Amino acid sequence: MPWDKNSKLGGMRLGCVAVSALLLALIPHFVWPQSPQMIEVLADHDSRFKMAGMKDPVITVHAGAPVTLRITAVKAKNHNRDGSIHGFSLLRAKDRSPVPGWDLLLRPGMQEFNLTAPADPGEYVVVCTVVCSPDHDGMHMKFIVVP
Numbered sequence: 001m002p003w004d005k006n007s008k009l010g011g012m013r014l015g016c017v018a019v020s021a022l023l024l025a026l027i028p029h030f031v032w033p034q035s036p037q038m039i040e041v042l043a044d045h046d047s048r049f050k051m052a053g054m055k056d057p058v059i060t061v062h063a064g065a066p067v068t069l070r071i072t073a074v075k076a077k078n079h080n081r082d083g084s085i086h087g088f089s090l091l092r093a094k095d096r097s098p099v100p101g102w103d104l105l106l107r108p109g110m111q112e113f114n115l116t117a118p119a120d121p122g123e124y125v126v127v128c129t130v131v132c133s134p135d136h137d138g139m140h141m142k143f144i145v146v147p
Helices: 005-030
Strands: 037-043 058-062 066-073 086-092 098-106 109-116 122-127 140-146
Touching (some): 066 086, 066 098, 098 109
Parallel strands (some): 058 140
Antiparallel strands (some): 066 109, 086 122
16 A cells, blocks of 8 residues: 555644644643632621622632632621631531631731632531620531532
8 A cells, every 4th residue: 555645644733733732721720720719708797707699608619729718807896805806717517627727817807818728528617716796606607618
């Protein structure tokens, strides 16, 4: 069978195009970091966490993903000696153990925190760690980590 230079060259070109397309599709996942998920929370004067459009706020994030938490804290009745008016602490729901790096003290106004979501999927709970008012025990919300 004679060698057909054009058919071999066309096959190589097609192979190069396919490999190039695959690399272009995969490179962003390995070279460029994932943009953080922006989560906005209000730690309000009535000792409740609130999120726009949610009666019962729930935060949902992907395991190990970067997260930017933008919290606006409004003073309730009490505050800590250091000026913190609310806390934002992430606990594992099953045993109430704290998640390292997720124990935040909030001062009046807006603050941003760049964090990494827990690596373990499951249910967590956010609690306020500053006794901000007599209703302080009601200041909590669900936090879900999905794979």
